[in-house]
Amino acid sequence: MRKALLPLLLAAALGGLLVIAVGLEERLSWPTVKQRIRADLPEVRQVSAGALAALLASAEARPVLLDVREEAEYRVSHLLGAVRVDPGAERLQLPPGVEKDTPIVVYCSVGYRSSALAERLTRQGYSAVSNLEGSIFEWANEGNPVVRDGEEVRQVHPYNELWGRLLDSELHAYD
16 A cells, blocks of 8 residues: 655754655655665765675775764664764764775665765765665665674664664664
């Protein structure tokens, strides 16, 4: 059964609200969300969950992983080694040693907040920034590991009821 959706609001990484206009006849889906993010932030490099998993499993230099979600979301689970940053902070607090050419991968729930931060970092001169396309939802949906307090878990904060539809229901956790 097709349900009409009202325009969707997503908290932006830089403070206000961004409207992702989904037509009343469209369903919330990964293709729609990814298309909207790419249309709104076309300069942001995207990396798939599979490509990031392969990179993290290789012996190559590990990118810095930045989690752009709220503290409550991060506490439920995050990618191993990820550092939470506040995207709304006037001055971003990046981990020590992150140079302008350091590979950085940012992520949030579905990719909008993190794409906005990736664009901001690129404007600030960071040259190797990518967004994890589909972010932690797609990462976890594909069976990739997430951790809490250093231990692997199978739960992800679903952000809210609407956006949580993009996260497999068995992965839902609430803080």
